[in-house]
Amino acid sequence: DDAVRRILRVKWRNRMLRQQPNRRQPPSARSGVGKARETPGGVGSLEHRYVAxxxxxxxxxxxxxxNSVLPMRKKSKVLVTGNGADSMVRQCGSWTVTWQGHVEEHQGLQGHDTRSITGSDDYPPTFTDDL
Incomplete structure (x- = not known):
């Protein structure tokens, strides 16, 4: 409920709930689907990315x-493991990939010593002592 309340609050502040849609257009045209990069302020625009x-x-x-792990020190080691370690779709869900643009999986960990160990469901990853 709290997450929905915050989303609706952001939409209200950005006048997304106050506009009357043009009923002659199909719903996809009214919501801005497919126009995100053409229309300033549209879904997927820079303004919406900042809000997101x-x-x-x-x-x-x-x-x-x-043990006060966060905030992470720049010299800290980070292990990203599993069969979804290099998959933005598995980490965030498929809906996030297209409208937000492409982001490298480990971009948020820049400056840290990162290692990615991936495996399949049949062959789990192997760990080493230095991780």
Whole structure:
């Protein structure tokens, strides 16, 4: 409920809920689908990306920060593992890939010593002592 409330609040502030749609157009045309990069302020525009980033910042929840792991030091080692380690679709869901643009999987970890170990469901990844 809280997440929905925050999304609706952002939409209200950006006048997305106040506009009357043109009923003569199909729903896809009214919502801006396919026009995101053509229309300033449209879905997928730079303005909406900033709003989405702010929503993500405000909605992140840290469940446990044992031994003060966060914020991460620049010299810290990060292990990204599993069969979805290099898959934006598996990490974020397929809906995030197209309208937000392409982002490298480990872009958020720049400056950190990262290692990616991937495996299939049949062959799990192998770990080494230095990880």
């Amino acid at each position: 980033q702010e929503a993500v910042r405000k909605s992140m929840i840290l469940l446990k920060n044992k």
